[in-house]
Amino acid sequence: MPKALIIGGGVAGPATALFLHRAGWQVEIFEARSAPAPYGGLFLNVATNGLAVLDELGLRDRLVSDGHLSPHMVMLSGRGARLGVVPNGPAGDPARGSVVVRRAWLHEVLREAITDAGIPLAFDARLDRVEETPDAVVAHFADGRSVRGDVLIGADGVGSIVRTAIDPKAPAPAPSGLISVGGFSRVPGLAPTPGEQYMVFGAKSFFGYLVRDDGTAYWFANVTAPALGRAETRAMTDEDWLTRLRDLHAYDPYPVPQILEHVEGEIGAYPLSDLTHVPHWHRGRLVLVGDAVHATSPSAGQGASLALEDAIVLARHLRDAADHEQAFAAYEHDRRPRAEEVVKYARAVNRNKRVTKSRLGIALRDAMLPRFLRSASSDTRNDHLYNHVVRW
Numbered sequence: 001m002p003k004a005l006i007i008g009g010g011v012a013g014p015a016t017a018l019f020l021h022r023a024g025w026q027v028e029i030f031e032a033r034s035a036p037a038p039y040g041g042l043f044l045n046v047a048t049n050g051l052a053v054l055d056e057l058g059l060r061d062r063l064v065s066d067g068h069l070s071p072h073m074v075m076l077s078g079r080g081a082r083l084g085v086v087p088n089g090p091a092g093d094p095a096r097g098s099v100v101v102r103r104a105w106l107h108e109v110l111r112e113a114i115t116d117a118g119i120p121l122a123f124d125a126r127l128d129r130v131e132e133t134p135d136a137v138v139a140h141f142a143d144g145r146s147v148r149g150d151v152l153i154g155a156d157g158v159g160s161i162v163r164t165a166i167d168p169k170a171p172a173p174a175p176s177g178l179i180s181v182g183g184f185s186r187v188p189g190l191a192p193t194p195g196e197q198y199m200v201f202g203a204k205s206f207f208g209y210l211v212r213d214d215g216t217a218y219w220f221a222n223v224t225a226p227a228l229g230r231a232e233t234r235a236m237t238d239e240d241w242l243t244r245l246r247d248l249h250a251y252d253p254y255p256v257p258q259i260l261e262h263v264e265g266e267i268g269a270y271p272l273s274d275l276t277h278v279p280h281w282h283r284g285r286l287v288l289v290g291d292a293v294h295a296t297s298p299s300a301g302q303g304a305s306l307a308l309e310d311a312i313v314l315a316r317h318l319r320d321a322a323d324h325e326q327a328f329a330a331y332e333h334d335r336r337p338r339a340e341e342v343v344k345y346a347r348a349v350n351r352n353k354r355v356t357k358s359r360l361g362i363a364l365r366d367a368m369l370p371r372f373l374r375s376a377s378s379d380t381r382n383d384h385l386y387n388h389v390v391r392w
Contacts, residue, residue: 001026004318005139005147007127007162008155009033012290012307014110016153017119018057019315019392028147029114030125030139032156036111041103042182042268043218044298045070048089048096048386050305053312054109056392063109064099068210068218071097072196078203080253088197088301090383098301098386100197100210100218106304127156130165130286137285151285151324153314155307158273160292167280173273173295176350179228180298181241182220183267185259190217200256205248207256219259221245222272222299222350230271238267272297272350276343281336282328289314294339300346302385306339312390342385 002025006013009031017027033040046054046063054060071094075083089097114121126142130152137152154162163170193211200207209219223244242263249256275295281288290307297303314331321327 002151002318003027003149005030005137005149005152006155007139007152008157008290008292009107009111009121009123010155010157010290010307011106011110011304012292012311013153013155014107014114014119014121015053015057015308015311016155016289016315018110018113018117019312020318021114021117021119022392023315023319025315025318027119028149029119029121030127030141030147031121031123032126034124036107037104040107042184042220043100043102044106044304045088045098045100045301046106047098047302047305049388050302050308051099052389053305053308056312056390057113059109059113062112063101063106066105067099067101068212069097069195070100070197070210071095074196074198076198076200076253078201078252083201087379087382090386091378091380094195096386097195127161130162132284132286151287151318154286154288154292155290156292158275158291158295160288162286163278163288163292166283166286166288167278170278170280171275173275175226175229176272176274176297176347177224177226178272178297178350179223179225179233179269180220180272181223181245181267181269182218183263184265185217185219185262186215186264187217187255187258187262190215190255190258200252202249202252202256205245207249207252209256209259217255217259221249223248228271233269233271236269241267241269272299274343274347276347277340281332285324287314287324287328287331294336294343296339296343296346297350298346299349300342300385302342302346306342309338309388309390310335312392316390316392338388345382345385 004020004025004027006029009029013029020027051060071089073086073088128142129140131138136148138148140146154160158173192213197210206222211217246260278293281293289310313334317327317330
């Protein structure tokens with residue numbers, strides 16, 4: 001029985017493990033974190049195409065049971081004027097729209113599945129280096145342990161160690177100039193937003209929110225801050241960020257200031273970056289999946305779904321190909337064009353979130369956006385992003 005070593009226990013890693021297990025492979029997953037984070041990563045969008053992959057795994061209903069169905073994104077100006085509605089899924093088909101879930105809940109659903117399948121998941125397993133022999137690959141970890149397998153799959157995120165092992169000259173993630181800050185809030189009397197997320201083009205910062213049936217608001221802000229890197233972002237405390245956000249959004253429409261006044265628990269902040277083109281997706285017995293090879297900003301709402309698609313495609317080729325080299329080549333052939341298209345699309349969306357300080361620029365934007373968004377609910381140009389189907 002062939003054996004796969006998977007580095008990373010987020011989304012791509014466990015999903016790949018589940019499909020490989022189905023294909024008859026022995027699998028082990030190694031995660032650098034010491035334990036699951038109950039609120040790590042806050043929340044994310046699982047798009048229609050990602051839900052289809054989870055359905056193949058029998059996990060869709062479990063995930064959606066604690067999700068916020070969000071087939072519509074309502075766009076508002078910084079004065080509260082309704083600019084238009086954009087589909088968050090196939091246009092004109094809200095029943096097949098996307099769902100917003102806590103990232104930790106998606107991780108938990110996948111962990112439950114790998115536990116049920118008997119797939120080992122080791123925490124505190126930080127990859128140190130990779131060694132290849134003529135007939136195997138050996139993963140060496142920081143705690144001194146070494147594990148041997150037939151292939152090694154890098155599902156270790158945007159800062160992937162495996163990407164560097166494949167190609168020491170691999171590109172670093174490109175910053176967008178935006179910092180994503182988000183968290184949870186409970187505003188007394190704030191009504192739920194069933195089926196909808198709200199996106200506010202604030203005067204000084206872009207803001208998004210939804211409200212669950214229990215009154216919990218999921219919120220985020222995209223702050224234009226080109227000078228802030230990862231270290232500077234991490235150095236700021238929650239109170240630092242809230243002070244800054246409350247100033248940026250002080251004059252934005254209800255309930256934006258109120259959401260920021262009633263934040264509960266920790267907030268998260270990280271620079272938005274992406275990988276538009278990684279030259280080498282694989283080498284020898286090593287291959288990359290998910291953010292490790294095509295990290296995209298959350299602006300397209302497709303990061304988790306692309307990772308799920310990678311999982312089923314890679315496992316299918318490892319099941320069907322004559323050897324791992326053929327499987328890796330076929331996987332890259334199938335996935336690269338689509339992944340890079342989505343990354344570029346998200347980058348274009350980010351450009352619209354950068355805030356202009358010109359009053360004239362804001363006025364022109366607010367005047368033009370309704371014209372562009374008027375037909376968005378029936379615009380099918382992005383339907384291929386959601387209708388992409390991967391067969392097992």
